[in-house]
Amino acid sequence: MKKEYIKCVAVLTVICLVVAVLLAVTNSFTAPVIAENKAKTIQASLQQVIPGGSFEELALPADAPETVTALYRETSGKGYVAVLAATSQYSNGDMGITAAIGTDGSIAAVSITGYYESKDFGRDTYPQTFIGATADTVMDVDVFSGATYSSNAFKEAMADALATYSMVKEASAG
Secondary structure: OHHHHHHHHHHHHHHHHHHHHHHHHHHHHHHHHHHHHHHHHHHHHHHHHOOOOOEEEEOOOOOOOOOEEEEEEEOOOOOEEEEEEEOOOOOOOOEEEEEEEOOOOOEEEEEEEEOOOOOOOOOOOHHHHHOOOOOOOHHHOOOOOOOHHHHHHHHHHHHHHHHHHHHHHHHHHO
16 A cells, blocks of 8 residues: 555656646747747837837836836937836726827826726726826826726826826936
């Protein structure tokens, strides 16, 4: 009985080790492809909000809101782009948002790159209501009727983008 038990444990251990090695090998081949596809997706979203731009990624301030996943500066001086991931209360996943912020500190363009809720909140029209909004006016934009949680999450993400932009501008000025 004891020999049988040891044999079963040994067989299961070997199976686990083989599976772990196979997963590691698979990951070594797929990780670079996944990273490349993610970078292409981000670059496409940057180009969508500032067409023809060339971008450099900036370090996020330590106290940047967690919805801001990356911040880019357009190298010819057209502005900045914040990449955001916002979650509403009933979300099936993060709402991906890319927002261009002009040199005047206002939202210049917005693109939704990921939206996983069944209820549409005007994803083609609602984001456009934020164009021209500043840190002082962004919270005055009305929520989208019938999708309050999603539109509130979107509004807060826009405020976070503008706050992060302000932090970076203040740091570079000082």
